[in-house]
Amino acid sequence: MKTFYYAISAIAISACIITGCSRKKDKFLSRNYHALTTEYNALYNGYIALEQGRQNLNNAYSDNYWDILPIERMEINEEIILPGQSKNEDFNRSEEKAVKAIQKHSMNIDGKEKNPQMDEAYLLLGKARYFDQRFIPALEAFNYILYKYPASDKINQAKIWREKTNIRLENDELAIENLKRLLKQEDITGQDLADATSILAQAYINTKVLDTAITLLETASYATKNNEERGRYRFIQGQLYNKLSYKDSANMAFDRVIALNRKTPRIYMINAHLEKVKNFDYEKGDTIALWEFLTELEEDRENRPFLDKIYHQIGQFHLEREADSLAIAYYNKSLRVPSQDKQLKAKNYQILGDMNFDSSVYKLAGAYYDSTLLNLKLNSKPYRTIKRKRDNLEDVIYYEQIAQVNDSVLKLVNFSEExxxxxxxxxxxxxxxxxxxxxxxxxxxxxxxxxxxxxxxxxxxxxxxxxxxxxxxxxxxxxxxxxxxxxxxxxxxxxxxxxxxxxxxxxxxxxxxxxxxxxxxxxxxxxxxxxxxxxxxxxxxxxxxxSKIPSTEKEIDSISKERNYAYYQLGLIYKEKFKEYNRSKNKFEALLKSNPEDRLVLPSKYNLYKIYELLGENSEAEIAKKDIIKNYPDSRYATILTNPDFVSEKDENSPESIYETVYAQYENQEYAQVIRESETHIRVFDGDPIVPKFELLKATAIGRLYGYEPYSEAINQVAVTYANVPEGQQAQHIVNQVLTRIKSTELVEDEAVEAHYKVIFQFEKATQSVIQDFNTVLNEVLLNIKYYDLKTSIDVYNPDTVFVVIHGLKNKTVAKTFDQLLIKEDKKKIKKPYFAISSKNYQTIQIHKNLETYLGTTNN
Incomplete structure (x- = not known):
């Protein structure tokens, strides 16, 4: 009987509790039941998931100490995710807990929320979305708190997190305005003050107002109780002072980071030491004390995880003191230490590349630049700078290798048998x-x-x-x-x-x-x-x-010519691309002492004259100038030197001006003339950088005039001969990509092609005036044709044949019976026979010059 009584009582009490805890009743029991359940169930587990996710973010994030650190350690992922998906399961779980708390425990009665934990639930929801990098939904959650719970004790946190989100959305000006209003109107203390001032500092850093950011970080570093944050804020202060070139103030900020010692992550302390070393004055400072300090950093066992940075800075120390061999050794030691800092690796490789370049070890320099590119972000500004330098170095490596090998061979040739x-x-x-x-x-x-x-x-x-x-x-x-x-x-x-x-x-x-x-x-x-x-x-x-040493005069002369041409190209490259005037001068002077071909003598002397001027060697420049004027009076270089004003005007005899003239002839379809002119100027300007341009233009004109096979042969020759210059690379692209697409000589049936047709009037060995007169009459006639927008062009087919082409017809039958479009008077003016052809087939006959094949088909 007792057992039955207890059971009935338990059921009755449970029923009372369940019915009394309804979300629709504003009762003491209901409010506290849902508040406790929200706080110690959903929100508790949600915050655990949020903290775990934040910890994972921090562990995965790698700071870039080569730039100003962000206030918050969070890497922005550019990956686009679909709605309903999450980038991080921890944040997804945290969001689910917040949503569960809102859905199951919200007590919205008569338009008012009776559960005091709901503002906390929405705050958790916004934070989870923020760290999951879904900033628009996060902003919605924070704005909902400001709208629905204006009297909440979390209102200041909601405002701060809203502005953090605005900054992530690049609304820096709006965030600055709102945070300044918050700090002015509210009496904020503790961690809220630290968060507000630090995130406001981030907005000012983004807008390049660095001095204000420094002041705000000072407030944040005193307000926060988290030593990790304090160390970060003070380190960023030092970086900002350095950015403003206040090295003494920067060193004081770094000293405050170092003073925290083990209270803050060691990486801040190490980088603070290294930043102070970067600010060291090598002219006035005690270099011996600095060396002892760097050695102490290197030998400290606790610094082993940071040896890549320490070795790099020691290398910089030796480089400043011009101890190149020691610097190279430490840069290599830095590279051998396993490191996640790709920018550090890139800097090590770049410095080693520059040092080898300065020592004329070009092949090794090129290898170091290749390694530099592998550690830089693709298509970034530093990447493009190094890529351009590496591409320019390609020619240097090529010609230096030729010069070095041929110099060695010629040296052996001149040895006696003994x-x-x-x-x-x-x-x-x-x-x-x-x-x-x-x-x-x-x-x-x-x-x-x-x-x-x-x-x-x-x-x-x-x-x-x-x-x-x-x-x-x-x-x-x-x-x-x-x-x-x-x-x-x-x-x-x-x-x-x-x-x-x-x-x-x-x-x-x-x-x-x-x-x-x-x-x-x-x-x-x-x-x-x-x-x-x-x-x-x-x-x-x-x-x-x-027995392998060349002995015949022909072999020796060939090697000497190749070496001399390499010297000439190196002189130009150093002068034009690298602005290394002393090296350029050495190459040109060595060339002139090596009995070069006549075609290289005059341009070498003129380039030497310009280099002497750039180096301020006026007496040598005057001697070179007189030599050119006296021994080459009819050359364009002598004309330039005797009449300096001629250069400021248009130098019609310059290679560039001549090329522009020939190119204008190409655009005017004077292909035979272009080929003749190009061949002449290739001989005249042999050795000048303009020659590959003329070669490529000549090959293109050959293709337009003689068709696919001669064009293929000519463009291949350009690709092989000038492989290291842009024109040769363009020719190689044509060989690889274009020639294969236009190789087919097949003519397609008109019905199978698009509805674009041309009417062709063919002229064999006609004068230019005859063709032009006919085209003028044809244009007058076409004006009388209604419903069609027709235009004409004069196209060269081969050396003996020219087409006058009518464009704009979209029907095969109309094209074939074009004369029926003409009125009676116009038919008397246009009596010349014609044929119709599709645009596709017209392209084919122009490329392959197979007009006879087309006319022999049933298309006409």
């Missing part, structure tokens, strides 16, 4: 020493492998365990360690084998003495073995290398 022999005997001795050393290393490696020797826990008897991971970054690869991958050691080994064992067939029991005798008895095998032995021996024979 000097050649001594040089290559020394070279062969070095080769033998290298081969012996490599052989000794390989034998030692073989012995270790046979003995199963373990190094660092790796059994060398098991080659599969030897990997790049066990070798380390500076060790040679397996390919470099493998004996047979080195041709020098292979050649040496073959030679030693033949000396020791003679010529042996590859078979079992090859060591038996009778194997050597039997093999020598076979003439074919003997001849093969002797040939192989001679091939091996020649690598260690000085006479083999001496």
């Amino acid at each position: 000097d050649k022999l001594a040089y290559f005997e020394n070279f062969v001795a070095i080769l033998k020493k290298q081969a012996e050393d490599e052989k000794a290393k390989q034998e030692a490696a073989e012995r270790n492998r046979d003995a199963g020797l373990e190094i660092g826990g790796v059994n060398l008897g098991n080659s599969s365990q030897i990997s790049a991971a066990t070798r380390g970054p500076g060790a040679p690869s397996q390919a470099a360690l493998f004996y047979f991958y080195n041709p020098t050691t292979v050649a040496y080994g073959k030679n030693e084998f033949v000396k020791t064992w003679g010529n042996r067939r590859l078979e079992d029991n090859w060591r038996w003495s009778n194997k050597n005798t039997s093999e020598l008895s076979n003439p074919d095998v003997l001849n093969s073995a002797v040939a192989e032995r001679e091939t091996v021996n020649e690598y260690f024979d000085p006479q083999f290398y001496i």
Whole structure:
């Protein structure tokens, strides 16, 4: 009976509670039940998910210390997501909890919210959307709090978060206005003050008002109780002072970061130290004390995660002191440290590239610039700058390599026989020493492998365990360690084998003495073995290398011409592209001392004159000027020097002006004249940068006049000959992309093509005046045709044939019976026969010059 009574009582009490906790009743029990359930269930779990998501964001975010840090550590993802999707599951879960709290526990009775936790729920909803980077929905949530709960104790937080969202939406001016009003009207303290002033500082940073941002960050750093935030705010203050060139104030701000020591993340302290080092005055400061400090930073075990930055700064220290070898060593050490800072890697590679460029090691400089590009954001301004420099370096590398190789060959040519022999005997001795050393290393490696020797826990008897991971970054690869991958050691080994064992067939029991005798008895095998032995021996024979030195006058002259042209191109590149006038001067002077071709002498002397002027070497410039005027009085350079005002006007004899004239002829369809003029100017301006332009123009004119096959041959020649200049690259693009599309000579049926047709009047070997008169009459006649907007053009077909073309017809039958459109009087004026053709087929016959094929078909 008692049990039954208790059960009934429990059910009754539960029913009372359930019915009493309705969201529609404004009762004490209902308000507190829903408030407690909201706070300690939905909101509690929602904030846990939000905090976990924020932590993940912070862990994934990497600050860029090369620029002013943002106030808030959050990376903006440009990825577009569909409605209903989320970028982060934690924030999605937090939003779901907030929505659940609103849907199940909101007590909106008579237009008023009776659950005091609802403002907190909407605040959580806005924060979850904000961190999920859905800023418009987040703004809606914050605005709803301001509209629905004006008396909420969270109202200031809602206003601050709304302005944070506005800043993310790039509404900086609006955020500044609202935050200034908030700080003026409300008495804000504590973390709310820190949040408001810091986010206002961010708005001022975005609008480039840096001094105001510094003041606000000072307030924020004192108001916040979070030492991580304090360290960040003070570090940003230092960066802003540096941006304004107030180095002393910046150092004071960085000192305050350093003073926080372990209270704030160590990365702020390390970067504060490094920023102070960047501000060091190398002329007045104590460099010894600075070096000791940098060494202390490097040796501190706690700084190991930041060695990439520390090594880079030590490299900068040595570079400032002109200790280039030490600087290079530390830049390389910085690169060998695993680092997520791509901009740091890019700076290291760029500095090493610049240093190699300054040392004329162009090939290595190019490799460093390639690595720089891999660590820069594609198509960013720094990327485009380095890309342009790398592209310009391509020509330098190409011509410097030619100059270096040919200089070496010509130097050997001028050696006496005794000097050649001594040089290559020394070279062969070095080769033998290298081969012996490599052989000794390989034998030692073989012995270790046979003995199963373990190094660092790796059994060398098991080659599969030897990997790049066990070798380390500076060790040679397996390919470099493998004996047979080195041709020098292979050649040496073959030679030693033949000396020791003679010529042996590859078979079992090859060591038996009778194997050597039997093999020598076979003439074919003997001849093969002797040939192989001679091939091996020649690598260690000085006479083999001496025999490779060019000896005929034709070969030597060819090498000399190629070297001289490389010098000329290098002089131009250094002068025009890199503004390296001293290097350019050296190249031109070396060229003039090398007995160059006549075509290179005058432009080299004129370029030297201009360089002397730019370098302020007026006496040398005057000598060069007099030399040009005296020895080349009829040249355009002499004309320019004797009449300087002529340059300020239009120099009609300049390559650029002549090219413009020839190009105008091309546009006027004077293709034969363009080809003749281009050939003439290519000879005259040989060696000038304008030549590739003339070559490309000539190839295009050939295509217009003679068709596909001659054009294909000409454009291929340009692509091969001028591969390192823009015109050659454009020609290569035509070869790869255009020629394949226009290769087909197939003529299509008119019914199968689009409804665009032309009427063609064909003139064979007619004078220009005859063609022009006919075109004038035709244009007058076309004005009398109604319902059609017809136009004409004069198109060159080949050297003997010209077309007068009517455009604007969209019907095949009308095109074929064009004369029926004419009135009786006009028919008397236009008696010349014509044919109709589709636009597609007209393009084909112009490209491939197959008019006869078309006229032989049934189309007409």
